[in-house]
Amino acid sequence: MTLSYFIQQLLNGLSLGGAYALIAIGYTMVYGILRMINFAHGDVFMMSGYFMIYAITVMPWNIAIPAVIIGTILLGTLIERVAYKPLRSAPRMSVMISAIGVSYLLENLANYLFTAMPQSYPEISILKHVYTFGSITVSRVTLLAPILTIILTLVLVLLVNKTKLGMAMRACSKDQDTARIMGIKVDNIITITFVIGCTLAAIGSILYFTDRNTVQPYSGSLPGLKCFVAAVIGGIGNIPGAVLGGFIVGICQIVITATGYSVFSDAFTFVLLIIILFVKPSGFLGEKAIEKV
Amino acid sequence: MLEVKNLKINYGGIEAVRNVSFTVPNAKIVTLVGANGAGKSSILRSIIGLVKAADGSIHLDKRELIGLKTDEIVKHNITLVPEGRHVFPDQTVLENLKIGAYLRHDSLTEDLERVYRLFPRLKERSWQAAGTLSGGEQQMLAVGRALMASPEIIMMDEPSLGLAPIVVKEIFEIIKKINKQGTTVLLVEQNANMALRIADYGYVIENGEVTVHGTGEELLKNENVRKAYLGM
Ligand SMILES: Nc1ncnc2c1ncn2[C@@H]1O[C@H](COP(=O)(O)OP(=O)(O)OP(=O)(O)O)[C@@H](O)[C@H]1O
Ligand SMILES: [Mg+2]
Numbered sequence: 209m210t211l212s213y214f215i216q217q218l219l220n221g222l223s224l225g226g227a228y229a230l231i232a233i234g235y236t237m238v239y240g241i242l243r244m245i246n247f248a249h250g251d252v253f254m255m256s257g258y259f260m261i262y263a264i265t266v267m268p269w270n271i272a273i274p275a276v277i278i279g280t281i282l283l284g285t286l287i288e289r290v291a292y293k294p295l296r297s298a299p300r301m302s303v304m305i306s307a308i309g310v311s312y313l314l315e316n317l318a319n320y321l322f323t324a325m326p327q328s329y330p331e332i333s334i335l336k337h338v339y340t341f342g343s344i345t346v347s348r349v350t351l352l353a354p355i356l357t358i359i360l361t362l363v364l365v366l367l368v369n370k371t372k373l374g375m376a377m378r379a380c381s382k383d384q385d386t387a388r389i390m391g392i393k394v395d396n397i398i399t400i401t402f403v404i405g406c407t408l409a410a411i412g413s414i415l416y417f418t419d420r421n422t423v424q425p426y427s428g429s430l431p432g433l434k435c436f437v438a439a440v441i442g443g444i445g446n447i448p449g450a451v452l453g454g455f456i457v458g459i460c461q462i463v464i465t466a467t468g469y470s471v472f473s474d475a476f477t478f479v480l481l482i483i484i485l486f487v488k489p490s491g492f493l494g495e496k497a498i499e500k501v
Numbered sequence: 502m503l504e505v506k507n508l509k510i511n512y513g514g515i516e517a518v519r520n521v522s523f524t525v526p527n528a529k530i531v532t533l534v535g536a537n538g539a540g541k542s543s544i545l546r547s548i549i550g551l552v553k554a555a556d557g558s559i560h561l562d563k564r565e566l567i568g569l570k571t572d573e574i575v576k577h578n579i580t581l582v583p584e585g586r587h588v589f590p591d592q593t594v595l596e597n598l599k600i601g602a603y604l605r606h607d608s609l610t611e612d613l614e615r616v617y618r619l620f621p622r623l624k625e626r627s628w629q630a631a632g633t634l635s636g637g638e639q640q641m642l643a644v645g646r647a648l649m650a651s652p653e654i655i656m657m658d659e660p661s662l663g664l665a666p667i668v669v670k671e672i673f674e675i676i677k678k679i680n681k682q683g684t685t686v687l688l689v690e691q692n693a694n695m696a697l698r699i700a701d702y703g704y705v706i707e708n709g710e711v712t713v714h715g716t717g718e719e720l721l722k723n724e725n726v727r728k729a730y731l732g733m
Pocket of ligand 1: 536537541542544
């Protein structure tokens with residue numbers, strides 16, 4: 209393995225990891241506030257890919273990007289409203305089963321609307337611009353993905369830790385009834401959480417699909433699962449943890465593929481999950497549950 | 502003034518509270534005392550909108566509270582210090598106090614000073630995570646957090662629960678002080694002796710019903726109350 213090949217693969221890994229990180233944040237934030245795994249999140253990410261395919265046919269890319277983000281937010285918050293909110297006082301398992309139902313619904317809907325044939329993802333020229341450094345060639349999106357991910361993560365961490373909204377979000381994730389007594393509109397905070405998760409998933413989908421060229425109805429299922437694993441590895445509920453997990457999963461996947469063991473690259477993610485759950489069940493940055501009652 | 506009339510609360514068919522009526526006049530301390538499971542917490546939680554009342558009315562200054570959501574109810578200057586304190590454990594003492602003032606947009610400096618004067622220990626620990634405070638300190642924080650909303654009525658659900666006698670005394674002193682400063686207090690307690698001594702008026706709740714009521718002094722002298730709640 210030459211150095212340039214190594215650097216090339218590392219960049220690819222960072223890029224994929226960045227996209228995974230953005231999706232993983234959605235899992236971790238929703239878990240943080242609702243204590244449920246939003247199994248539909250990966251499929252929302254997939255739908256976001258289709259949104260771009262159709263948006264780009266009727267508008268320039270610089271309008272298509274915000275339009276896709278807004279479309280994804282609308283889809284995600286609609287799901288919350290219709291499939292999760294009515295189950296607010298139901299056992300958590302019911303909400304998760306509802307999420308699995310939504311996941312199947314979206315996959316089948318995509319199958320029905322867009323057919324099972326992979327559709328080619330638009331080439332957004334500004335993202336596809338290729339840089340050459342000696343024997344290394346990278347597209348702009350490959351470089352942009354990890355940088356954008358880090359910036360968005362920093363903004364989000366500041367939002368959660370330093371603003372009044374963030375204070376309310378943290379309060380809701382600990383104790384909804386008490387948050388209500390403080391005057392916090394818990395349902396609004398939950399909606400905002402979904403808005404943030406969907407925004408990042410939409411950005412993640414642009415980064416991910418631009419590098420992968422096609423979208424099909426199951427494009428979200430395995431990446432979704434991997435990002436969920438990333439969130440668990442990092443410590444579910446913890447935002448920097450999800451980002452760390454996303455990068456770990458992304459880089460591992462690329463490294464394993466690059467070394468010629470691509471058949472194992474998917475399985476490896478889950479092996480990693482099992483190892484982490486054994487060694488550090490709360491994940492790398494997860495909170496240890498110290499609860500004083 | 503808070504007026505509760507014929508309040509009924511059901512949990513899946515089981516009647517936890519039936520036909521409870523009581524009044525909390527302005528600037529007074531009113532207490533609800535009763536044994537475990539009598540329905541005291543349920544009453545407070547339904548006033549603040551966390552539990553749905555099956556029937557009856559809850560009027561705050563002639564405004565019906567039943568049907569309003571908790572975040573709307575607390576806008577009318579009423580708040581609850583929940584049973585078991587429920588401070589936000591990962592957030593600092595100062596952040597907990599700021600969350601208490603979530604609905605306010607004016608300066609908090611004065612109220613923060615007031616809370617720190619009432620509870621000097623909170624000031625020393627303002628950067629400590631609330632979950633690492635002792636039980637008594639957490640109770641003080643829970644009361645302080647409620648005061649940060651500058652409520653006209655403060656409801657407290659068993660503030661003495663699980664605290665050492667000396668801390669209990671301290672808490673009750675502070676409740677009196679808060680009341681002297683003009684805040685109406687609705688106090689739920691199992692420690693009937695302490696509660697009735699500081700209360701202007703008391704109601705004894707048994708199995709979801711008011712059985713006796715009267716001024717604090719009257720109830721302290723009442724033969725049945727003495728037997729059942731004061732262990733005399
Ligand atoms: N969420 C609930 N679901 C079902 N039953 C409930 C619920 N909350 C309270 N109850 C029942 O309602 C009754 C009254 O409970 P409540 O908590 O109001 O009593 P309490 O007077 O506050 O008791 P304690 O002094 O032990 O706190 C109890 O029998 C309790 O089991
Ligand atoms: Mg109680």
